Amino acid sequence: MKENDVILRTVTRVVVFIILTFGVELFLSGHHNPGGGFVGGLVLSSALVLLYVVFDIETVHQGVPFDFRKIAAFGAMISLLSGTAAAVLGKPFLTQGFGYFDLPIFGLTELATVTVFEAGVALTVIGTVVTIILSISKDV
Amino acid sequence: MNNILVLPMLLPLLTGFVLFFLRPSVKAQKIVSILSLLSLVAVSVRILFKVREDGIIRLDFGGWEPPFGILFVGDSFSALMVLTASAVSTLVIAYSFTSTERRMENMFFYPFAFFLVAGVNGSFLTGDMFNLFVCFEVMLLASYVLITLGGGKVRLAESMKYIAINVVASWFFLVALAFLYGTVGTLNMAHISVRVAEAGQGPLLSAIAVVFLIVFALKAGLFLYFWLPGSYSSPPGPIAALFAALLTKVGVYAMFRTFTLIFYHDEFIIQTIIGTMAVLTIIGGCLGAIAYTDIRQIASYNVIIAVGFMIIGLAVFNEEAFKGSVFYLIHDMVIKALLFLIVGAMVYLTGKTKITEMSGLIRNYPVLGWLLFLTTLGLAGIPPLSGFIGKMYVGLGAVEGGNYFLLFIGFASSLVVLYSMLRIFMNCFWGETIINREDQRLFPARRLIPIALLGVLTVGIGVGAQALEPFVSDAVRVMANPDLYIDAILGEVGS
Numbered sequence: 001m002k003e004n005d006v007i008l009r010t011v012t013r014v015v016v017f018i019i020l021t022f023g024v025e026l027f028l029s030g031h032h033n034p035g036g037g038f039v040g041g042l043v044l045s046s047a048l049v050l051l052y053v054v055f056d057i058e059t060v061h062q063g064v065p066f067d068f069r070k071i072a073a074f075g076a077m078i079s080l081l082s083g084t085a086a087a088v089l090g091k092p093f094l095t096q097g098f099g100y101f102d103l104p105i106f107g108l109t110e111l112a113t114v115t116v117f118e119a120g121v122a123l124t125v126i127g128t129v130v131t132i133i134l135s136i137s138k139d140v
Numbered sequence: 141m142n143n144i145l146v147l148p149m150l151l152p153l154l155t156g157f158v159l160f161f162l163r164p165s166v167k168a169q170k171i172v173s174i175l176s177l178l179s180l181v182a183v184s185v186r187i188l189f190k191v192r193e194d195g196i197i198r199l200d201f202g203g204w205e206p207p208f209g210i211l212f213v214g215d216s217f218s219a220l221m222v223l224t225a226s227a228v229s230t231l232v233i234a235y236s237f238t239s240t241e242r243r244m245e246n247m248f249f250y251p252f253a254f255f256l257v258a259g260v261n262g263s264f265l266t267g268d269m270f271n272l273f274v275c276f277e278v279m280l281l282a283s284y285v286l287i288t289l290g291g292g293k294v295r296l297a298e299s300m301k302y303i304a305i306n307v308v309a310s311w312f313f314l315v316a317l318a319f320l321y322g323t324v325g326t327l328n329m330a331h332i333s334v335r336v337a338e339a340g341q342g343p344l345l346s347a348i349a350v351v352f353l354i355v356f357a358l359k360a361g362l363f364l365y366f367w368l369p370g371s372y373s374s375p376p377g378p379i380a381a382l383f384a385a386l387l388t389k390v391g392v393y394a395m396f397r398t399f400t401l402i403f404y405h406d407e408f409i410i411q412t413i414i415g416t417m418a419v420l421t422i423i424g425g426c427l428g429a430i431a432y433t434d435i436r437q438i439a440s441y442n443v444i445i446a447v448g449f450m451i452i453g454l455a456v457f458n459e460e461a462f463k464g465s466v467f468y469l470i471h472d473m474v475i476k477a478l479l480f481l482i483v484g485a486m487v488y489l490t491g492k493t494k495i496t497e498m499s500g501l502i503r504n505y506p507v508l509g510w511l512l513f514l515t516t517l518g519l520a521g522i523p524p525l526s527g528f529i530g531k532m533y534v535g536l537g538a539v540e541g542g543n544y545f546l547l548f549i550g551f552a553s554s555l556v557v558l559y560s561m562l563r564i565f566m567n568c569f570w571g572e573t574i575i576n577r578e579d580q581r582l583f584p585a586r587r588l589i590p591i592a593l594l595g596v597l598t599v600g601i602g603v604g605a606q607a608l609e610p611f612v613s614d615a616v617r618v619m620a621n622p623d624l625y626i627d628a629i630l631g632e633v634g635s
Contacts (some may be wrong), residue, residue, distance in 0.1 A: 073160035081153055087143040093150070094202040
């Protein structure tokens with residue numbers, strides 16, 4: 001891999017952003033269409049895994065200096081807390097709400113609390129996938 | 141709407157995640173753990189009394205009503221199990237504070253212990269078949285981590301077996317769920333029960349029932365227990381105690397739930413198949429408990445005997461026997477935690493595992509010795525202790541149902557249990573001391589206290605059985621009359 005990866009590296013620099021955008025698109029469209037936190041998270045983590053494959057772990061860590069185990073725990077905690085918020089407000093656990101708001105640029109937009117839950121799912125997936133890939137690669 | 145029902149699962153999960161971030165400070169981890177565990181016990185007590193006041197309570201997640209949504213159901217049976225599991229795990233984790241190596245504490249030992257508790261409590265409370273599968277997985281994933289944590293050749297070999305057998309069992313579980321959903325078109329336990337009763341439990345549903353039986357038998361160590369002695373005897377004391385006290389009991393609980401609520405129509409499956417499995421389990425467990433000289437193996441085979449005994453209560457299938465089994469489940473969680481902690485402590489103190497290699501420990505560690513003696517009596521079911529009341533009711537039930545063979549096997553196993561435990565006690569604690577008083581390893585009071593408290597608990601359950609009796613009777617009434625459960629879940633919606 002050392003000598004001839006100029007093409008791979010150049011393509012990756014562009015492709016990573018396409019994948020990341022696609023991941024966010026999947027995540028957001030999941031509210032009404034196929035997609036959502038789990039799939040979005042998988043696509044987002046595939047971008048990160050591609051980076052780890054093409055560049056080495058140290059280089060990527062300089063750009064993305066996170067402990068992915070903590071990201072996974074943090075994501076799961078967000079999801080749980082979004083469910084707990086409903087319980088605190090006196091609704092059954094995990095109840096979600098939504099409403100329509102007039103936002104400056106977007107116009108009339110539907111905002112839903114389930115997005116917070118899904119964001120937690122996405123973070124958990126990213127954290128778990130990257131942790132698995134990194135711990136497998138370490139042993140080799 | 142009873143949000144308190146989700147707390148026994150939510151609280152350990154949240155604590156687990158918080159502990160992830162407290163990784164650098166072991167002390168902070170311990171403080172958060174103990175606070176969370178104590179509130180867990182308080183919440184469980186509250187649920188138990190709430191069920192007593194309001195009858196069966198349920199919580200529909202996100203306000204989705206049954207049979208469409210996922211729900212948690214609290215009846216006396218699940219509330220009793222949650223309370224016992226919470227109390228036992230509190231004491232076991234408190235013990236592990238002082239005995240766990242720093243290396244393991246840093247590798248997320250406590251978070252995964254909490255995830256295990258969350259999975260166990262979730263399995264007890266859920267009212268949805270698929271959710272039961274999910275909670276089983278949460279519990280098993282945590283147990284995979286705990287059993288491999290720390291490494292070592294023997295442990296890794298045993299954990300490979302453990303993981304392989306459980307992955308296969310989970311796959312069977314999934315297949316059984318798919319068959320069930322394909323047949324009755326619902327996963328809500330109460331709704332399944334209604335539809336199975338309407339359709340009659342024909343050959344197809346009976347086949348599905350047997351697949352579920354295999355799944356839960358693998359998890360509980362009923363007849364299919366070949367994986368159990370190895371994997372329960374390899375991890376260190378507190379982890380083995382958590383496994384022995386909680387994991388198999390969840391399998392037993394699930395078996396009681398499915399076969400009293402859903403598949404109660406086929407007498408052949410319940411009396412003949414389950415009864416035979418229980419007898420074979422007890423016989424196999426007894427052979428193992430007598431044959432081995434490794435104290436951890438003897439303790440593991442005692443787990444198997446107890447599972448067989450509880451399932452006799454299911455096979456007899458009347459109220460008295462159910463009552464015995466519920467009492468025995470509560471007793472067994474406490475006493476197995478106690479037994480495995482003592483065994484773990486003995487291995488730690490002497491560095492040896494075989495009864496032939498230890499002797500005279502009573503001079504070095506008198507309190508530990510007498511606690512083991514107490515455990516022996518409790519396991520055998522000597523009257524003032526907690527094992528007696530369960531054995532008595534199972535016996536009464538068996539006499540009432542005319543199942544004298546099951547009765548004989550069940551009570552004969554008590555003698556074998558007594559013999560196998562006395563063998564440990566006499567060989568290891570009597571005789572000439574092998575450790576000099578100067579050389580002996582310290583066993584500080586803070587390690588002894590959780591063990592002693594478990595001992596107090598087992599005496600307390602035996603003496604205070606009168607106070608527990610109303611809750612147990614209530615649990616048994618629901619088991620014997622599935623309509624009570626169904627009405628509480630589907631009553632307002634109308635099936």
